[in-house]
Amino acid sequence: MKPHKNSKHASGLNRRKVLKGAAATAGLAVGSGAVTGFPMVWAQALKDITIHHVGAPYSAIIDIANQANKDLPFKIEMQALAHDALRNRLVTQPKTVDIADTEYFFLRQLIPRGDVLQPVDLDKFKYWDQVVPIFTKGEYPDGRKVSRQGVLPYEVQYLGGADAKSFHDGPTKWASGIPMIYNADTLGIRPDLVKREIHNWSELLNPEFKGKTAILDVPEIGIMDAAMAIESRGDLKYADKGNMTREEIDKTIAILIDAKKSGQFRAFWSTFDESVNLMASGEVVIQSMWSPAVAAVRSRGIPCYYAPLKEGYRAWASSMSLMKHLDGIRLEAAYDYLNWYHSGWEGAFIARQGYYSAVPETAKKFMSEDEWGYWYEGKPAKGDIIDPYGNVMEKAGAVRDGGTFWERMGNVACWNTVMDESRYMTRKWNEFVAA
Amino acid sequence: MAQYRKRSWTFYVLATFFILFVLFLYGPMLAIYILSFQGPTGGLTFPLNGVSLHWFGALFEQQRTGDFAGSFTRSILLAFLVMICTVTFSVMAGLAFRRRFFGSTAIFYMAVASLVMPGLFLSLGIGLIFRVIDVPTNWYVSALGAQLTWTLPFGLLIMFAVLSRFNRSYEEAARDLGATNRQTLQYIVLPILFPGLIAVALFGFTLSYDEFPRTLLTVGPGNTLPLEIYAMTTTVTSPALYALGTVTTVVSFAAIILSLGSIAIIQWRRGGRFRK
Amino acid sequence: MKVPSSIVPYIQVAPLALILLVFFGIPLVTVVVVSFFDYVNFQTVPAFMLYNYEEVFTSGLTITLYLTMLKYSVIVWLITLFIGFNVAYFLVFHVQSLLWKIFLFLVCTVPFWTSNIIRMISWIPVLGRNGLVNQMLISLGLIDEPLDFLLFSDFSVIVAYVHLFTLFMVVTLFNSMARIDPAILEAAVDAGASRWQVITQIVIPLTKTGIALGSIFVVTLVMGDFFVVKIMSGGQSSSAVYAMWNEISMLQYPSAAASAVILLIVVVLMVVAILRVVDVRKELSG
Numbered sequence: 003m004k005p006h007k008n009s010k011h012a013s014g015l016n017r018r019k020v021l022k023g024a025a026a027t028a029g030l031a032v033g034s035g036a037v038t039g040f041p042m043v044w045a046q047a048l049k050d051i052t053i054h055h056v057g058a059p060y061s062a063i064i065d066i067a068n069q070a071n072k073d074l075p076f077k078i079e080m081q082a083l084a085h086d087a088l089r090n091r092l093v094t095q096p097k098t099v100d101i102a103d104t105e106y107f108f109l110r111q112l113i114p115r116g117d118v119l120q121p122v123d124l125d126k127f128k129y130w131d132q133v134v135p136i137f138t139k140g141e142y143p144d145g146r147k148v149s150r151q152g153v154l155p156y157e158v159q160y161l162g163g164a165d166a167k168s169f170h171d172g173p174t175k176w177a178s179g180i181p182m183i184y185n186a187d188t189l190g191i192r193p194d195l196v197k198r199e200i201h202n203w204s205e206l207l208n209p210e211f212k213g214k215t216a217i218l219d220v221p222e223i224g225i226m227d228a229a230m231a232i233e234s235r236g237d238l239k240y241a242d243k244g245n246m247t248r249e250e251i252d253k254t255i256a257i258l259i260d261a262k263k264s265g266q267f268r269a270f271w272s273t274f275d276e277s278v279n280l281m282a283s284g285e286v287v288i289q290s291m292w293s294p295a296v297a298a299v300r301s302r303g304i305p306c307y308y309a310p311l312k313e314g315y316r317a318w319a320s321s322m323s324l325m326k327h328l329d330g331i332r333l334e335a336a337y338d339y340l341n342w343y344h345s346g347w348e349g350a351f352i353a354r355q356g357y358y359s360a361v362p363e364t365a366k367k368f369m370s371e372d373e374w375g376y377w378y379e380g381k382p383a384k385g386d387i388i389d390p391y392g393n394v395m396e397k398a399g400a401v402r403d404g405g406t407f408w409e410r411m412g413n414v415a416c417w418n419t420v421m422d423e424s425r426y427m428t429r430k431w432n433e434f435v436a437a
Numbered sequence: 438m439a440q441y442r443k444r445s446w447t448f449y450v451l452a453t454f455f456i457l458f459v460l461f462l463y464g465p466m467l468a469i470y471i472l473s474f475q476g477p478t479g480g481l482t483f484p485l486n487g488v489s490l491h492w493f494g495a496l497f498e499q500q501r502t503g504d505f506a507g508s509f510t511r512s513i514l515l516a517f518l519v520m521i522c523t524v525t526f527s528v529m530a531g532l533a534f535r536r537r538f539f540g541s542t543a544i545f546y547m548a549v550a551s552l553v554m555p556g557l558f559l560s561l562g563i564g565l566i567f568r569v570i571d572v573p574t575n576w577y578v579s580a581l582g583a584q585l586t587w588t589l590p591f592g593l594l595i596m597f598a599v600l601s602r603f604n605r606s607y608e609e610a611a612r613d614l615g616a617t618n619r620q621t622l623q624y625i626v627l628p629i630l631f632p633g634l635i636a637v638a639l640f641g642f643t644l645s646y647d648e649f650p651r652t653l654l655t656v657g658p659g660n661t662l663p664l665e666i667y668a669m670t671t672t673v674t675s676p677a678l679y680a681l682g683t684v685t686t687v688v689s690f691a692a693i694i695l696s697l698g699s700i701a702i703i704q705w706r707r708g709g710r711f712r713k
Numbered sequence: 714m715k716v717p718s719s720i721v722p723y724i725q726v727a728p729l730a731l732i733l734l735v736f737f738g739i740p741l742v743t744v745v746v747v748s749f750f751d752y753v754n755f756q757t758v759p760a761f762m763l764y765n766y767e768e769v770f771t772s773g774l775t776i777t778l779y780l781t782m783l784k785y786s787v788i789v790w791l792i793t794l795f796i797g798f799n800v801a802y803f804l805v806f807h808v809q810s811l812l813w814k815i816f817l818f819l820v821c822t823v824p825f826w827t828s829n830i831i832r833m834i835s836w837i838p839v840l841g842r843n844g845l846v847n848q849m850l851i852s853l854g855l856i857d858e859p860l861d862f863l864l865f866s867d868f869s870v871i872v873a874y875v876h877l878f879t880l881f882m883v884v885t886l887f888n889s890m891a892r893i894d895p896a897i898l899e900a901a902v903d904a905g906a907s908r909w910q911v912i913t914q915i916v917i918p919l920t921k922t923g924i925a926l927g928s929i930f931v932v933t934l935v936m937g938d939f940f941v942v943k944i945m946s947g948g949q950s951s952s953a954v955y956a957m958w959n960e961i962s963m964l965q966y967p968s969a970a971a972s973a974v975i976l977l978i979v980v981v982l983m984v985v986a987i988l989r990v991v992d993v994r995k996e997l998s999g
Contacts, residue, residue, distance in 0.1 A: 054658055059668040064504055081660060082668040086962030087653050093964060094564045098573055098657055111755040111964060213861070219948040221959055262949075269865050270948025273670040275481055275834060282480065283841050285864075302480045393478060425752060425965050432956040433774045435948060436781070447908060451803040455817070458800055462824050462876065465835040468845075469827065472838075481834065526728040533725035535997055541722075544730050545994065546981070551737040553933050553980040555954050555973045557961055562740020582736035589729050594926045594993075598888040601922040601996040618721070632891060635815065636884050643825045650939055650954075666828050682827035689823045693816065701812050 051076040051335050056092075057103025058085055060294070060357070061183050061320055065390065066348050074342055076335050085220075092118055092325075100336060102179075102323045107153035107222075107420045109178045109321060116167045119323045121176035123164075126337045129344045129361045130177075134411075137181045137319070137360060138173065142412055152226065152244025152417035155181060155319045179321030180340055181360035183352050186315030186410045190281060190291030190299070193307050200309045203227075204235035205288060207257075212266055216280055216289035219270035221431035222419055225251075226316050227290040228258055230415065234313050244419035248426055255430045259437045270435065274298075281306055293356040296403070297395055308403035314415030315404075353377045354390045358407065380406035466686070473679035481676060492680040504665060505681065511576050512662040516645040518577065519584050523592040523641030524634060530589075531596025532626070552590035556650030559583055564654045575657035583651040588644050592637045599633030748970035757966045765971035775972075778953045779979065785867075785942070786935040786983075789874040793931050794924065796875070797882025801923075802916070804883075805890040806898070818887065821880055833873055833944050840864040840872070865947030873945040874935060881930035889923025890916065925991035929984050936980045 055062060059082040067080040083091060085105065092102050096118050104112075112118050124130045135141050136148050140156030148154055158169050161176040169178070191200050196211070206215055206227070218224045229243040238253055240246060246254065261267065268286050271277045278298045280286040291308070299306035322343065328336050349365025352358075354373065359365040366374050375381035380402055387396040404410045421427050472479070476487025496505055534541060563583050567574045574580070607629070611621045627634070649663045656664060666678060751760035769775050800821070808814050824832065839845045840863040847859040862868055893916065901911050917924075942952040953976050960969035 079658065081658055082665070083660075084668055086958065087664075089962060089964060090561060090654055091564075094561060094654065095568055095574055097568070097571075114754060115756060216947075219943075222963070267949070268947060272943065272948060275670050276944070276947075279481060279834070279837050283837070283843055285842050298480060301478060302486060420755070420963065424755065424963055425960075425968060428959050428963055428965060429768070429772065429774065429968070432951060432959055433772070433777075435951040436774055436777045436956070448807050451799055451807055454799050455803045458796060458879070459820060462821060465832060465839050465876070466824050466827065468835045468838050469831060522732075526732070529725040530729040533722035534994065536722055537994075538719075538722040538726075541726075541994075544726060544733075547733050547737065548729070549929075549984050550741070550977060550981055551733050552929075553937060553977055553984070554737060554741065555937060555957060555976060556939070557954070557958055558744050558970070558973050559737065559740045561961070561966075562743045563736055565743060566735075566739055582732065585732050586737040589732060591930070593729065594929065595885060595888060597993045597997055598885045598923045598926050599892070601889060601892060601993070632811075632815075633888050636818075636888055639819075639822055640884065643822060646826060647829050649829070663828055663830070666830055670830060670834075678828075678831055682831055685826050686823055689819075689826055693819045693823075697812055697816050697819075704812075 047331055048075045048335065051332055052079050053077070053100045053332070053335055053339055054079050054081065054098070055101040055103060055339075056081045056083060056088060056099045057101075058082070058088060058105075058320065060355070061103055061352070063351070066343075066351060069347055069351075070339065070342055073347075074335075074338060076338075078339060096325055097327050099325050100328055100332070101339065102325055103182065103320060104323070105418055106155040106158055106179075106181075106319050106321050107418050109158045109323070110153055110420055112323075113158070113161070113169065113178055114167050116165075118326055119178065120326045120328065121161045121164060121166070121178060122180055122324055122340070123337075124175045124177050127177075127180060127344075128341050129364065132361045132363050133181060134360060134362065136411065142408070146412075149314075149414050149416060151240075151242050151415065152316075152419035154417050155184075155321070179323035180344065182320045182322050182343065182348075183357040183359065184317065184319030184411075185293055185357050186317045186404070186414060187290070187292060188311055188315050188404070189288055189309050190277075190296045191307050191309050192281060192284065192287040192305065194305050195284060195287040200288065201312050202234045203230040203311055203313050206231040206290070207235055207261055207266060209264075209266070211288050212264070213268055214285070214287045215267055216269045216271055216277070216286045217267065218277075218290045219272045219435065221428050222421070222424070223316075224270070224290075225254060225427060225431060226416055226419065229254055230313055230316060232257055234311075243416045245421050246423065246427070248423055251423060251427050251430050255434050258434050262434065262437060297356060297389075301393070301395060310404040310410070310413075314413045315410065316416050316418070317411065317414040318418040351390050354388065354395075358411065362407070376400070376402060378407045380404075380409060466682070469679045469682045470686070472676055473683040475676040475679075479676055481679070492676040493684065495675065495677040496680050496684065504660070505662075505677070508660045508662045508665040509681075511659055512646055515576055515580060515584070515661060516642045518581055519588055519645035520638050520641040522581070522585055523588040524638050526585075527589055527592025527596050527637055528630070528634065530593050531600050534593075534597070535600060548590040548593050551586045552594075554586070556583075556587065556648075557653065559586060560651050560654035567655075573657055574655050576652075576659060576661060579655040579657065580652050580661070583655040584645045584648050587648065587651055588641045591640050591644060595637050595640060596633065599630055599636070744970045744973050747966050748974050750967045750970075752965055752967045755964060757964075765967045766975075768968060769971050769975055774956065775975075778951060778956060781942075781950055782936055782938075782953055785870065785874065786932050788871055789878065789935050790928055790931050792871070792875050793879045793882045794928065796879050797886050797927055798924075800879075800883050801886035801890055802912075804887055805893075806895070818883075821883060825880065829877065829941075830944075832876070833941065836869065836873060836945065837864065840869055865945070865949055867946075870942055870945040870950075873941050874938075877941065878931050878934050881934065882927035885927035885930065886920060886923040889920040889926075893919050921991045922993050922996045925987055925993055928987050932983055932987070933980055936976070936983070 053076065055078055062080045062082040064080060067078045070078040088104060089108060092099060092112065102119065130138065135143060137155050137159060140148050140154060142148060150157065158178055160170040160172065160174045161178055162168065162170040162174060163176060166176065189200065189203065189206060205211065217227050226243055229240055232238050232254060233240060233243065237257060240250055269280055271280060274292065274295055277289065277291050277295045280289065281299045282302055282304050293308060296306050296308045322340060324336055344361045344364060346364035346368045349359030349361060350368035353365055353369060362378060372384045373387065376383045376387050382401050383396055383398050385398050386394045387400065389395040472481065473492055474488050475485055475492060476489045477491040479486035560583060563579050564574055567579050607625050608621050611625045647663060649667065652661050652664060660668065747757065748765055749761050751758045751762055804814055804817055808817060842859045842861065844864065846863055850856045851859065897915060898911055901915055937954055938952045939954045939958065942950055943955050953972065957969045957972050
C-alpha cells in the first residue's frame with residue numbers, strides 16, 4: 003500500500019460526508035471543510051450542474067476531475083488544451099468555458115478586455131490567508147520583495163472593484179484569479195555527458211556545447227531563457243528581461259541568430275516529448291527544460307539534473323479564474339470548486355509531479371511525511387518516491403534538485419511574461435527561427 | 438490485357454519499387470509498434486525498459502493518458518460523419534461539374550481557396566460565427582463544418598480525376614431507354630464510379646481523423662483524438678500513445694482482411710469471377 | 714418526377730456550395746476585414762490601416778519563409794510525383810485482381826490512421842544521431858562519425874513530407890489511370906510501340922488530370938504546412954503558417970490575418986498556374 007493513498011482516504015471520506023450534509027441542510031453554516039451552504043431549492047438543482055474547467059494539460063488532469071466528482075455534489079468536466087489554443091478559446095468562445103485555468107501573465111491580456119472574466123470575491127474563498135505571500139503580497143515570508151522582472155503574479159492579482167478593467171496596486175477583496183500551480187524553471191543537463199558542474203545560464207551559449215544545446219520555441223518564454231544566458235555571459239544588461247524595449251529585443255535576437263548560424267543549437271523544442279527525447283537520446287546535453295521532463299528522462303535510468311543556477315530561476319504560475327457568464331447557482335458551484343481545489347487533495351497530487359501548490363499547508367495534510375520532506379523541504383527521501391500514478395520516481399536517498407521550496411521559489415530571477423512590445427517580439431522571434 | 442502484361446521485367450521492377458515504398462511507409466511505424474510493448478517504466482524512445490502489455494491496458498483506463506476513450510469515440514464518429522457527407526456531396530458536385538453552368542467557375546475557385554485557407558483562421562472564424570449566433574461550438578456541428586471545408590475540396594478534386602473522360606453515353610443511353618435520373622445514377626453511374634468512391638471515402642475518413650488546426654477552436658467542450666494527443670505532448674506522455682498506434686494498425690488490418698476476404702469468398706462461390 | 718435538366722447541376726452542387734459559403738466564406742471575409750484592423754494594448758481594434766500588410770511586405774522574414782516553403786514544395790512535388798506515378802502504375806496495370814488492388818491501396822493508407830504527431834516523433838529514433846540509420850551505417854563501416862544531417866535538417870523535413878503526402882499523389886493518379894481503357898495500351902503494343910512510348914505518349918497524356926490534381930494537393934499541403942517543418946527541422950526553420958500561429962497564440966490577430974491573406978493569394982495563384990497547364994475542368998466535360 004502506498005502511504006499517500008491512506009492519508010487521502012482518511013480525509014477524503016470525511017470531507018465527502020460533510021459536503022453531502024451541507025447540500026442537505028439548507029443554509030446551515032457547517033464546520034471547516036464545508037461548502038458555503040446552499041438554499042434548499044438548490045440542493046436538487048446542483049446535481050444537474052456541470053462546471054467546465056479548461057486548462058493547460060499539466061493542470062487539467064483528469065484524475066483531479068474524477069476526485070472532484072467524488073467529493074462535490076455537482077459535476078466537473080475537464081478539457082486539456084495547449085496554451086496557445088486555450089487563449090484563443092477563452093477570447094473567442096468565452097461561453098464554452100466556466101473555469102479558465104491559464105498562466106498569470108495572460109491575465110494582463112484578459113482583464114482589460116472586460117468581457118471574459120469576472121473577479122473572484124475573496125470573501126468567498128476560504129484559503130486566501132494561507133496562500134503563499136509571493137501571490138498575496140509579492141514578498142517572501144522574510145519580507146524580501148520578489149523579482150518583478152516579467153509578470154510577477156502579484157502585479158496582476160488584485161482588481162479595484164467588481165467591474166474593474168485594470169489592476170489594483172495592493173490588496174483588495176477582488177482577485178483576478180486564484181493561484182494554482184507554479185514552479186521555478188531552469189536548465190536541464192546530462193551530467194554524464196557534460197562532465198563538469200554547471201553554475202550559470204551562460205553555459206547555454208558556451209561553444210564547448212556547440213550543436214548540443216536547445217531552447218524552448220515559445221517566443222515569450224524562449225526569449226527569457228535566452229536573455230538569462232545573454233545577461234549571464236555579460237553581453238547585455240536588461241532593465242527588465244520580461245519587458246524588453248525594441249532595442250533590447252533587436253540585440254537579443256541578433257545574438258541568437260549569430261549563435262544559431264554558428265551551429266550552437268541542435269534544436270528548438272516546443273513539446274514536452276521533444277525535450278525529453280532530445281535529452282534522453284543524447285542529441286542535446288544542456289537545454290531549457292520543465293521539471294517533469296527532467297523526471298521523465300531520469301525515470302528511464304538516464305542521468306539528468308535540474309541545475310540550480312547562480313542567476314536564479316525563471317518562474318511561472320497558473321491562475322484559476324471565473325468566466326464572466328457564470329451567475330446564480332453555477333457561480334456558487336464554481337466558488338465551491340475553487341475551495342475544493344485548494345483544500346489539499348489536488349495540491350498533494352501535483353506535488354508528486356514536482357509542482358507547488360498555492361496553499362501548501364492543505365496539501366501537506368494529504369501527503370506523507372516523507373513526501374513532504376522530499377518535495378517541499380529538500381530532505382533526502384527515506385523511502386522510494388512515488389509519482390501520482392504509483393510508479394517509482396526516485397529511489398530512497400534521493401534529494402530534490404535545487405533543494406527546499408524556498409531555496410527554489412526564493413531565488414526567482416524573472417517570471418513568464420507578455421511584453422508591451424509583444425507583437426514586435428513575436429515577429430523578431432519568427433525571424434530568428436526562420437533565419 | 439493479360440498479354441500486354443505477362444509478368445514482364447517491368448512488373449518485377451515496379452513490384453520491388455512498391456515494396457520499398459511500403460517499407461518506407463511502415464519503417465518509422467515499426468519503432469512505434471516495438472515501443473508500444475515498453476515495460477511500465479519505459480519511455481517514448483529506445484531502449485526498451487522491459488517488455489509488457491501495460492500500455493495497452495492503460496488505453497482503456499481513464500487515467501494519466503488523458504481521456505483517450507472519449508476523444509477516440511468522438512474522432513471516429515466525426516470521421517464517419519465527415520466521410521458520409523464528403524462522399525455524398527462531392528460525388529453530387531462532381532457530376533454537376535461535368536457541364537459548365539452559371540457560377541461553376543466561382544464555386545470551383547471557392548473550393549480551391551477553401552483547400553488553401555490556413556486552418557487556424559478557419560477555426561477562429563467559425564468559432565466567432567457560433568459566438569455571434571450564440572450557439573455553443575461542438576464537434577458534431579461546428580467541427581464537422583470546419584472539417585468539411587477541407588475534405589469537400591479534396592473529394593471534389595478526386596472526383597475530377599475519377600470522372601475525367603467518363604463516357605456520358607452510358608447515362609444517355611439509359612435515359613433514352615426511359616430510366617429516371619435516380620435509376621441512371623443507381624444502376625449506371627455509381628457502379629462505374631465505385632473505386633473512385635472508395636478513394637473519396639477513405640480520404641474523407643483519414644483527413645478528418647487526423648485533422649488538427651480546423652478542429653482546434655471549433656470542437657467545443659470535448660477534444661478529438663489529435664487535440665488530446667497534442668495537449669498530451671505538452672506534458673507527461675506515455676507509450677500509451679504508441680499502443681494506440683499499434684492497436685489502430687492491427688484493427689485496421691483485421692477489418693480490411695475480414696471485409697476483403699469475405700468479398701473474395703462470396704465472389705469465388707459465385708463462380709470465381711473476381712478477376713477483371 | 715422529372716426535373717428539368719438545366720436545374721440538375723444546381724441541385725447537385727448546392728450542398729457543397731452552401732457548406733463552403735457558410736463555413737469557409739464567412740471566416741474568409743472575417744480574416745480579410747481583420748487584416749486591416751489595428752492592434753492596441755493586446756486587443757484587436759476596428760480600423761482601416763495598411764500597416765499589417767506593410768509589415769509583412771517589408772519584413773525579411775516573409776521572403777525567407779516563402780523561399781524556404783517554395784523550395785520544399787518543388788522538391789517534394791518532384792519526389793512524390795515520381796513515387797506516386799510508379800506506385801499507381803503498378804497498382805493499375807500490373808495488379809490484375811480488383812480485390813488485390815484495393816487491398817494494396819489500403820495497405821498504403823493504414824499508416825495514416827495513426828496520428829501525424831506520433832508518426833513524426835517516430836522518425837527521431839530512426840534518424841537521430843544515435844538512431845537506427847546511423848548505427849547501421851557505422852556498423853557496416855561506411856562512416857566513422859554519425860551523420861548529423863539526417864535529423865533536424867532539410868533532409869528530414871523532406872523525408873517527412875514525402876512520407877505524409879505521397880498518398881495524395883497515388884490516389885489521384887490511380888483514379889486517373891484507372892480510367893484508361895487497357896485496350897488502348899494493348900493496341901499500341903500490338904502496333905509496335907515500346908514501353909517507353911506507351912508511357913510517354915499514352916499514359917502520361919491521359920493521366921494529366923490526375924497529375925495536375927495530385928500536384929495541387931501536394932503543393933497546397935506543403936505551402937499550408939503547420940508543424941511538419943517545425944518538428945522535423947527541430948525548430949531550426951519555420952513555415953508561413955507556424956509563424957502565423959505564433960502570432961495567433963498571442964492573440965495578435967491583425968498581423969496574422971494579413972499574412973493569411975497573402976498566403977492564400979500566393980497559393981491560389983500557384984494552383985491557377987497548375988490549372989493553366991492542365992485544365993482539369995475541360996477534361997471533365999470533354
